[in-house]
Amino acid sequence: MTRLWGGRFADGPAEALARLSVSVHFDWRLAPYDLAGSRAHARVLAAAGLLDPDELGRMLAAIDDLDAAVATGTFRPTIEDEDVHTALERGLLERLGALGGKLRAGRSRNDQVATDLRLYLRDHARDLAGRITELADALTEQAARHVDTPAPGMTHVQHAQPVTFGHWLLAHVQPLLRDLDRLRDWDERTSVSPLGAGALAGSGLPLDPGAVSKELGFKTSFANSMDAVSDRDFVAEFLFVTALLGVHLSRLGEEVVLWTSYEFGWVELDDAFATGSSIMPQKKNADIAELARGKAGRLIGGLVNVLTMLKGLPLTYDRDMQEDKEPVFDALDTLTLVLPALAGMISTMTVRVDRLAASAPVGFSLATEVADWLVRKGVPFRDAHEITGQLVALCSVRECELHEVSDTDLTTVSEHLDPSVRDVLTVKSALAARTTPGTTGPGPVADQLASVLDQLKTWHAWAEESVVPH
Incomplete structure (x- = not known):
């Protein structure tokens, strides 16, 4: 033995x-x-x-x-x-x-394992970044097809204002880009070699921690040997990045579940990325989206596990720290399964443009356009808001849409309203009015798309870097 x-x-x-x-x-x-x-x-x-x-x-x-x-x-x-x-x-x-x-x-399992885990995570962070960019690519490719496809934007899961579906899809890319930023920032802080710290006090042998650090692809060596063997900030931070990524994937999954429901019917999943029921022949289930939603709890749990383990540990190494590895291994294994499945589901789904367009103006989603129209006529927004609310109330009673109100009823609601308000009561005009950067108009969405594509090229390159010698 x-x-x-x-x-x-x-x-x-x-x-x-x-x-x-x-x-x-x-x-x-x-x-x-x-x-x-x-x-x-x-x-x-x-x-x-x-x-x-x-x-x-x-x-x-x-x-x-x-x-x-x-x-x-x-x-x-x-x-x-x-x-x-x-x-x-x-x-x-x-x-x-x-x-x-x-x-x-001149070395201990204490500085060995701290070094090994940093090397392992730095190596696999690149692979994780590559899988995140693949999902971002899938969302971006779909967004490029729907730069001017109208959709009913929502708050509180209620129709709010029209948006383009491309803008909506790119809204899911932005948190992924932040996740990639966090990974790179994490890598900068993790690029510190603990090897040479020994069990806690360093070695009395004439070793060179700087040479080891350089050979292993780290940017620097440890500043304090006690901290070097006890530090697991890099584990906790990595798990925070994966947990927040899991939350982002869960939110995307939740929306796909809604979009594919009969009540929405905005998206049809490819047969290869959906499942059926063992008893109901008609079912087509968004299992990938649901599993992505469910796995978030697992990723969050790993973070809580490690933070709880670390919170009461005296310096330096304690055997409790054996519990630092399984959560990060599990997080990587989980995301390695979830991310490609989500990317495949998004890239192959069919968007029902007709249903999205039909839903975009429903639920008085153009009401804000009326208020803005009144503001442009010099009406204070406080008053414009009240006038528009009264117009919506009238439409609710009459069971009609805003553009269907008669000329007489318009003037009855307010002297400031006249038939020319109908010029803004179309989804096309509402979207065209959004011209400032970052908004949902076709022009700004096209600009956003171009920016995202440039950023993803950079992230593909970073994901392909090799930082750990093999």
């Missing part, structure tokens, strides 16, 4: 302790990153005169061989391995004998 501790113990751990302590069943995915750290550490040991050139060559060759064996699955952890570090040391000892034990000098 390989164990990284135990010299002072007369007997091995009880089975109950061993079962509770083991983490290799989930932290094994850190193996390639642990080996990358081992290469860098071996070179630093050699630079300090603790490995001669021949030993360094044999050490690096064994690490490369072990890395290849891990990648192909020919080397796997066993039930006797406590964690990923234990398993990999066993692999080196099998290849190098006593020389394999020299690699442990």
Whole structure:
């Protein structure tokens, strides 16, 4: 049995302790990153005169061989391995004998795991960014088809004012762009190497943490060894980014559920991205949207889990921190499933332009146009609001739309109203009136679309960057 501790113990751990302590069943995915750290550490040991050139060559060759064996699955952890570090040391000892034990000098599992997890998350953050951009691409492609398609914009799930459906779809892209910004900001703060901090106090050996940091693709090395091994801000912050992303995906999912309902009927999902019922033959369910909505709770739970675990920990390393990995692994696994499914659903859905256009003016959604028309005639908005409200009340009683009110009724409601108000009582005129940047008129939406496309090119490039040596 390989164990990284135990010299002072007369007997091995009880089975109950061993079962509770083991983490290799989930932290094994850190193996390639642990080996990358081992290469860098071996070179630093050699630079300090603790490995001669021949030993360094044999050490690096064994690490490369072990890395290849891990990648192909020919080397796997066993039930006797406590964690990923234990398993990999066993692999080196099998290849190098006593020389394999020299690699442990000057480092601890405390700084190793902090380094491994930073490397793993920085690497996978790029993959996550790529999947976010794919969903943003799908939304943007749909938006490009509907720059001037009218739709009934809503507040409180009630018809409010006409918008273009392209504007609506791009409204779901904006939070995704902020999620990408947060990922990049997170990466800047996470690009700090803990390796060399040892268990908490650093090492008395003449090591070079800066050289390790540079080789592993970090921008800098730790400033305080105690903080380096105890810091899990980067885990909590990553989980916040994924939780908020989950909330954004949930809101998109909720809207798709509404859009595809019989009551709305604005969108038809492709058969490949919908499911049916085991008892009702007519059903076509937006399961992807519903699962995206449901997974948000899981992502939020991971964040709460880690924050709760961290809140009472004294410095420096405590075994509670073993609980930091599964939530981030689960968050990445969850989003790796959800994001491509959502992107496929959005890119293949059919938008019912006829139903959207028919719904756009319903529910007195052009009332604000009347108020603005009165303002342009010099009526204070306070009064314009009241006049328009009275006009809506009249239409409610008469069960007619605003443009159907007679000339006589217009003047009865207010002396300020006349038949020319009908010029603004069309969805087309309402949309055309929105010309300022960021609004829902076809012109501003086209400008927004062009800006989003430029930003997504940048994010595709960032997602394809390689920051972690393999």
